[in-house]
Amino acid sequence: MNNGLRITTFAAALAATFGAAYGVGQGIDPVVADSPPKHRDEHTRPAPEQAEGDGHGGHDTPPAGGLQISEGGYTLDLDTPRVTAGKQADLRFTVRDAGGRAVTAYQREHDKELHLIVASRDLVTYRHLHPTRAADGTWSTPVDLPRAGGYRVFADFTPAGKDAENLTLGADLAASGPYRARPLPPASTTARIDGYEVKLSGAPQPGKASELKLKVSRDGKPVTDLQPYLGAYGHLVALRSGDLAYLHVHPNGEPGDGTTRPGPDISFTATAPSAGAYRLFLDFKHEGEVHTAAFTVRAGGAAAGSGTPEGHVEDGHGH
Template identity: 65%
Template sequence: MQTGLKITAFAAGLAAAFGSAYALGGALDPVAAPKKPTHQEGREVHGGKGLPAAEEGVGEAAELPGGLQVSQEGFTLDLDTPRIEAGEPAELRFAVVDEGASRNVTAFRREHGKELHLVVASNDLATYRHLHPERAGDGTWSAPVELPEAGGYRVFADFTPDGKSAEGVVLGADLAVSGDARPESLPNAERTVRVDGYEITLDGALRPGADSELKLEVEKDGRPVTDLQPHLGAYGHLVALRAGDLAYLHVHPNGEPGDGRTESGPEVSFTATAPSKGAYRLFLDFRHEGKVRTAAFTVHAGSEAVGLPAPRGGGGHGPPPPPGPYRGVLLPAHRVQRVHHS
């Protein structure tokens, strides 16, 4: 190919890529009217807090959801493993860097039994992992992982540095998984999902810019489960990710084991706030009979109820791209129908 033709083809490719990115961004409602970012912006919506109420979910807010930035509030997620192979055992290595001190953070406040919670999710929200890494004395962390599907992933570090009085920080970094990527569509919103013989029913609505209660009831073989076991200091652990950009909401339950008022099932209650209208994927981890299981739900913030479909033209939904090889270039966030459990 002649030089002039190569340049023309390259320019056309760039134009197509930017056009796709613009279309994807336009499909999502904004978190808030843009402001100049500060280190106090970008923190997670933690336990339904941290986001002022906004009219119909599109008003101004002081903070962005968590996980959208690799650096914020003076801390940086330094991911030392930016690429792994699909279906192959690997080790994720990373550190949380204190930019002011120019060194790794080595002292963390324990939250729900752990110094740091590590979540890995594919851009298409098919694969989800809640990992428990180990920290070395020099502040480097490591966690074994095996991811079954190729594509773009996001790694989330959820932590609170020791001595920090405010709520925790959630940082996010991109992870490429090489192989043959075959994304599908986001599953429909359903009130009940089935996992390993369990039925989990979701009741409630996720609302933009306002607290709302989400109740999840666990049954097995048609009978309510009343002996859920504590997992990470609670009877349930819920993470919400927004389809498209994977904005992260880490929501803690209402009540905890041993507080004298919280029962061990069948219902687990959470309070959450969505940063905007749009589609979200909820991942509930619960422990029963000595094993942790994950139930995943699709919800649409801004709908009157959890089970309602997304408004027409409001979710950025569309046909999936054709399958093809993935070689380390992050793909757009498409929706899929399957979930892989840890």
Template identity: 65%
Template sequence: MNNALRITAFAAALAATFGTAYGVGRGLDLLVAAEDRPAQRHAGHGAGEEGGGRMGPGHVAGGLQISDGGYTLALETPTIRAGARTEIRFVITDDNGRTVTDYRREHGKELHFILASSDLTEFRHLHPVRAADGTWATPVDLPEAGGYRAFADFTPAAEGAENLTLGADLAVSGMYRPAAPPAPRATAEVDGYRVALDGELRAGRGGELKLTVSRNGRPVTDLQPYLGAYGHLVALRSGDLAYLHVHPNEGGPGPAVSFAATAPSAGTYRLFLDFRHEGKVRTAAFTVRVAPEKGAAEPQESGTGKSGAHAH
């Protein structure tokens, strides 16, 4: 690749990232919230302890802010290269600028780290390692260039601290290939497994999402616990990449994992289900479109991602 093309590709990645940041700055409502649970200040693993939290009007969706509650997510590697295995390093600082080194464990981990491309075609749920000085590090290999969002989901050990999901922009340089969001489908295939999605998200109304896992035409009835649950669902909204980590209803070990959820507004969503079987974690992804409530105008989605049109 000549120098001019490299610069153009990198500029496109930065433009995609800044477009995501613009959508984040708009501060749209949270995309999915668990029904019939106590209200939570933040969506995330803390909310998941009660099966998921509900975000009402006036609350800020998880992952839309780089700083909240006196804590800040500081990426030490805000730019990486596509297709190259790279170590991402970051710290969480408090309101005095000190690096946080003490966390509460949530579902077996001190911190959960999510990476998602602005068009929501790439997704990683990672568990970085923390050094004694509070620096987190995790290797990653992202195949596509463009704008990404990094989410840190954690609870500080400080007295009175609540669960937080902070987000920061990540630029991935390299050859930039615009991609359209995947079309909605009721099934997803991953590593020979078939996951069927039943139920629907409705704007302003509760409903149940049931995801059923099968392999070779037979239901998988021996799903293994992963981080203390039989399934984890991350939902991201197209445009602003608002974040919610939902945990399943009671039940298991398969073949179905269900989630009580609602979409407070119309839009396009990407759902990522992590499930564990035979010692390996796999991720099934779905695109879901939610129609506006009767009599309500459908909102315009904000943000500019790799696809160039956000109708995550």
């Protein structure tokens, strides 16, 4: 084969290879937007019928959070990447700025400077913790994880500063010990926990704001005297099955606004970043105790069924 023919053949093969790679790249959408929008308080979110969205992750769809350990110049530095299942450990971490310095000033949101969520990869175990911060910026909290396996730690916070954005950073945590995989709990619109029954109506929709309404009852009677917790009558966290993308929503209304009642209904507006299965965790406070009800729902598909109630959260919340 002469040199001219070799060059021509090589060029054709190279063009075909890059053409195929380009086609594959065009067919895959990013999970997280490159430039997430600034945090907007859910209390001021438009009503579901007024919100826009094309259902395909358009510009009105909030980006999935918690998938990155660093974002916006801040990094979650987890000092305790491994614990032993069934034994209490001191979970320690630091939030660092772009220069590597520990962050020591935060904006208070929902009564706290920082909210810490720990969830198992199978979304059976869930903890909503409120760690304490030392003067040097190190956060710490006791944690007792019941089962071995992989966990995800989420730090939800807003640094101090006029133009600071709300961030949710995530890091992996391992609990050592004998491991047994568990399937995602089945979808259900009813959760029973600590003698309470919580019913869910509505489901998150990909790229479109929708209302989630939860009704709390006990012994067949509606609970109408819920107590404020983190500045509201309910606190809801949604995690996407698979990658554990984090969607943190707030209730529509707050205590003392003149219209929001202390139960039995708690209303939220949420937008799912994509179709798929999600696990919802609702914290509510009654008679001085915080309870956590959990649901498995599907965004972008059939509504959750009314099968076996699955509201159990292994070992409950961890406040």
